[in-house]
Amino acid sequence: MGLTYEDAVRLLGGQREGTVAALDRLAGGLLLASSATGAGFVSGLFDARGELARYGGGLVHGLGERMRGLTRFERSERLAAAHAVVVLSAYFEVLAESELPCDVGELELTSADQAALAGAESEASRRLGTLAASLLRADVPMPAPHRPYEATLDALSDFYRRLSVEVTRFVRGMAVWDRLDDTRKGRFERALSGEVPGRAVTRYEELFRQLALDCPEVAFWAGLMDHRATRAQLRTLTVGLEELGRVLAELAAHRPSDQWVAGLARAHAAALNRPILTSRDVLDGLSLPVLGAAYVNPDFRVAEVGPADRFAEDSWWGECPVRTDLDHFLLGHLTSPRAARAPLVVLGQPGSGKSVFTQVLAARLPAADFLAVRVELRDAAADADLQTQIEQAVRSATGESVTWPDLVRRGGGALPVVLLDGFDELLQATGVSQSDYLMKVADFQSREESQGRPVVVLVTSRTAVADRARPAEGMLALHLEPFSDGQVGRWLEVWNRTNADGFSARGLLPLAPEVALRHGELASQPLLLLMLALYDADANALQRHGERLGEGELYERLLSSFAAREVRKSGEPLGEESLDDAVERQLAELALVAFAMFNRGRQWIGAAELDTDLSALGPDSSRPGASPGLRATLSGAELVLGHFYFVHESRASRDGLRLRTYEFLHATFGEYLIARLVTQELDDLASSLRRSTRRNRPAVVDDAFLHALLSFVPLTTRGTTVSFAVERLRALPEPRRRAVHDVLLDLFHHALLDRHDSRYGDYVPQRLPVPTGPAVYSVNLLVLAVGAAGQVTGRELFPQAEDIVSEWRRSALLWRSQCQEGAWTGLVSTLGIERLWADGQRDIRLSLRQGAEPEPDRVDTYWTYGYAPGSEHRPRGGGWLCWFQYDNSELREKAAFLCDKVDDTVVHGLEPLAGTWDTAVTTFLGDGTEPPVSAANAMIHLWLLIDDDAPTADLTEAFDTCLRFALNGFAIADVVTRRRFRKMFLRRLAAEWRRLDPVWVEEALGEIWRGGAHRSDGGPTFHALAGDILPIELRVLWRDMDERDRGPGLS
Template structure:
């Protein structure tokens, strides 16, 4: 479907040649309408025939309502689109008719040909992705264009020459009033049309205030008002029944919940999400970047947006992309949408991409989804031909899972869909598409023009309370105030459910929450769900064995967290988890037994059963299932990383205390394996959890152990362990291990002096430069961010972890690094330029220093560097003006920069131009000197600089400037 129609195209769609209203209108226009030859002369004829034109246009719109039922969804949308185009033009000519100004045309005038042709203009269509006011502003611009074009056409006619000044002013005024009145009349006509066709209200993103309904029931209400009343085909009825069955499904399976807990259904518990709406208006739109969304308003009328989008022509040209974090409810949204859309209007095909064979084409993915839904083989073409007027809506759920599991780039996936939509429409089989994905996976994804991108937002306080109202109606109440103490968990639907399930066991969450730290809460939550999984095996256990099994279950989860942390990724593949479990915990070894003396499961059978773990799947052509794992909330993984590190450290201390006195060095191979692949400083939550663990630990003994491990770091290693999550050079691993030992020492001691670390100042410099040379730039930046190093008169230097929580910018990394490395020369230079950098930033500061060190006759490149520096324009003018007329190459500077300087009232500019004038330099046409001289008294310099006033008077006299002062 065309995104916009012209008036010509619109009237043909609404009736065609045989429609009596169009036939009458064509007669008014001399037969040019249906021939497609309307031009400006027919517009001018309307000055005489406009009452007939307005009447016939309104009749055409009225006749539309007779055909609003019993047509396909596509046909209904197409006619509404055309009706809107007719309405746009009708409003303008109605507004002009109200002015009661008649233009009488002569035969000579009628023979003139004008270039502007409003009948072929593509008339704007309201877009649901923009606010009502924005859509009106577009129409306002169109009406201004029409008024200007008509006036321009009339001014070229003999009629204009016969008008006196009063008549010309009256015509101008009539067109101006018509322009303003047209917008008002347009709104009146749209309101009338929307009374017959409710979807039009949602094209304008107008919320009707249906606040009493939830779970997208308001969307269902709206679309039932706009239904075509066609009887859905049998297949669609079957599909609709399956989709609506999801509304009666409990949020989680009964087997996954404690005894006595009642789980609300999806229809009862689903809370319509808040969202942000972005549009691919230009290539600068990057939905994967959080900064892209900073200025985008948050909306809570998702039903209204969807009603407008799904019934509008814009939906037929590009897919709707729905983004959200893991656990934000993307898949649930697609289930709700499929359940709420009327089968008479929409043929929904919901495809779970994780279940489609990877590497298949788009059409094959859809057909695979159809087979899964209908349990029969059916081609996409055959399905489209049997929808009985319902518009197909293909929901492709889990694009991120497809990418994540296969590791194959699909940057043109949405472009492929848009191309497919265009081909379908050309064939007369249009379709809508919706794709869901995680935000971070969309980096590099190409978006078709004007793609609508919806980002699902976390719950706010009101939504948390609404969800808990449903939960509390069937379970022991969990006060919202208790859950809201942990917003990171409560704001995500799945994690809020996890909190509710945790509290439902024995209300310990409510009882203890005031005394629980974040780490303690995470520990209890994870232990509770680990216990539930362990006790599903009904074999008898002693309490000791149960505790051991729970602990080992948590160890396995920790290995998954380490697999991500040590690889620097957000998710990890199943084969990587399996390898890590074997290397760190010997999970696959039949000799490794715990608790009830039953063999442990492999990694793939352990991890997908927890609420806080998301398992992603994709199927290859050979039917091999590819899986990856990630945490619904990153903090779970960060807690488990800290927990595993701390457990290994405390276990090593216990082994160290029990070792033979003749053995000098503790065997730290396992600790080295864990801590030699990623810097602990790269994660603030990991550091925070480690600090929390340290509060209740035997700090002195642990600190002594870490000090000895650090002192022996350069000894030759007999083994680096079997654990290899990534391939790193030994020197890189040694650098990261020594860094992490220092971090652990700082966590245990708070502050370490040179003698605590056994390092001189020179040793510290060499160590930090070793880190810098071997660490990736991001990890070295985290060291600079967190390490606070100070010189000490008695103990040489001290190191501590700062409490800074800010983003590291490159310029501040450069400025702060000398303090960490104790580079005294760099620190001296840094202190000297700090005031300048603090005021202007490092890029401008560097340009200024370069400029100040450059002679005036060679300063052009330095000035250019300052001009191009980010933020440099704020100081450029001053530096440019002070270099004019002091003996440099003035002509060169004026030629390159004078046009870039606007009118200024600065003393610098006046003095520089006076110097140039006094040196006999010819001023260019761009010089502001004459303006400055005329208004010198307004700038307040006369009392401050009498010497300047005297020079200004002399220059004015020489330049022939009449002074006002």
């Protein structure tokens, strides 16, 4: 979003007469079209270059003083204008110092050109128009806080080069150009294309820093914090956003605030003095820091996003550098004109601090220059427009009603900053599509700017659902990063200082950073770090267990501790065993909450949906509250969830109804609870089976409950769930783990058969096609079986099958057809497969992938087609054997019929071989020891090695494989493909033979000499083709062979 020079001059208050005169001399009167044909145009252009530079300097000089009393946005506009003047002034100052190849007086238009310009039809006229537009009306590159300063310099360099191109192009069309010799022409072009742009960038940097002395905001835009003025403003930006507020206050206009607006500011500021959690959730003797002291600036990444950017995926952000200067970025963004043209979207994981960021920011913005309005979208009417939501938020904060336009007027020129907190909560709690929400926000900003009420808007959202709304043009997204080690230490310093007296009174140690950091991601998210601190505050529980806790065990202890606190709140005295039972029951119910979300493919669950699930799965889960006289009867959801820290309640309004949803503050809690319930149920089933066997009862596995839970979504959609389940299974004693594995295999054997058990039939978290349930259940059993044993063979999965691989393939195709693409991808990335032979039969072995797996092995088509060692399709006693399978057109037809993306991608890659090269795809050649290759494989491999400058040995080996095909590699009747392949091979050999092993070259020529002179197939023999294609340097080697063999020679 640049600014034109014309706009800049207007904004900076240049007098029309003087401005037009200066620009007129520069552009030959384009602003006054009647003078465009006058003599002296070009000399005026170059004469004016120095005057324009001086003129621009006059517009910028003393700007800081002239901006006093302006509103925040007016000041930003003037600064953008001043920057545009600096950009062009730098260019013309350098141009004024440059040596021209001729006298300025020689730079004149011919009479013909002047006449043509009057009609605006000549090439000269078009060049003139382009030049003028480049000088006056092109967008000037602007620094931006989300972009490195170096990127701005690169953009300026390109801008200056384009400007020089237009100047050069225009001069080339003048009569004087033809009178210049080549030396002077070259000197002129080199100066304009190379020297002037480079020197202009250097001069720009000097002028830019001078501007920043008067107006520090422009340094914030560019991220330049190394000059005196900016250092004096910033000092130490290390704690929270306090310094952000101080710097903005020092830059503010110091206008008296409207009393009503001041009240809104006080409401925001009050949040800084509130505890970070409500007091009823705190252990006795524990103190909570206030928000203003506990907030630690997070690291972040920031980028401009477009419609094709996948900014809701964490992997997309990997390309953006991590930044540690949140204050600097916000200073630049809030003082930049572009902030009022598109929203800034703040993304993060649950518990990353998005909401507290908006609270702290609203509190820190000085009311003299900024009018902050924080809108909690979970409490806003979801079906209302943005203006209504803002007005409702103001009423909620102050108790007074006001219209948006009146609110802005009361601000007295303060720049409105609307903080829309919780787009994901609005989206999730209502279930209503909001795909155009960000576009509506940008439209609102556009409307407000046109009405003289420019407004900055920030929107927060959980990263995973950010793509549910299309990005607006020019929108920035900011991704909050996990805490660094230093930030964890800084937060714990505040925590320990706040609780120093309480810890001392209870004989507890403060929580050291190194203890918290042992728990990785838990310590890196602000809210989870708080929970670790709360857990340790109960008898130093975290520190007592040291490093012996695995990740799963840590979650177990965290959840059990919090569940025990909830149980104790009931006030009912419980013995240790009864307490353990109550805790276990509470955690099991929480696991059903996790499954309610998981089996709907969401990170949240509506209260009504949860009540339905609890009623269908647990007989006691929707019991009424114990004290109906004190409060209304509670739903099952309310009783189960209580006031757990790690369960977040979202509220929204729609059509006058209050809607509630719940989600875990971090998805990992739900993922652990799912793994916990599943592994406990499997252990219980195995134990029940053992008891039945001991009592000589029928050994029947009652998997109705397990089947209900695991028939909707594959566990592999959440890799962490699988990891937790494996950790818990591997922790079982060996006999119990083996029993669980046996149960899983038995259930897998029957998973695709009819079921007649209707228990839990009312549990329907989502409607699925009939085949999907059995398919998903069998997938989950398979993953758990592999996790329990470490590996599973195909024979264990299909003990009665005659062809194990055919059974596996049928099952895999079922899973692929019934699983969503993400779940299917998760499955194949979770399980590694090894193809093997067992007693002369094909088999497979499955295992869990560990970390970065190596590339899959080459396809062994002996195994693919079932040609076991000793098969007649494998050559014996050396030599090579060729065979043909299927028809490539048939393979393409099957792929087309399936409409599968993977198949289509592979077929597309081989499409150039379709038709005349068809059989090259399905003709294979092997020596019986190594996996055979197809002609297409050999040919493509050779091409790639040639272009990759491969080592001699690799390239020679690839040529040798192709030679085998050229000699013996096609069916007798496949004349056309064999001949094409031979020509391809010989042409590559003729071009690359010097790169090959000379011994192999001689041997290869001998094989062509002896083995290629027969079987013409109605056309030239291989030998004859070689004589036509190979160079003389190779053919001469045959003379010696001719003398030795006395066979027909070639010359």
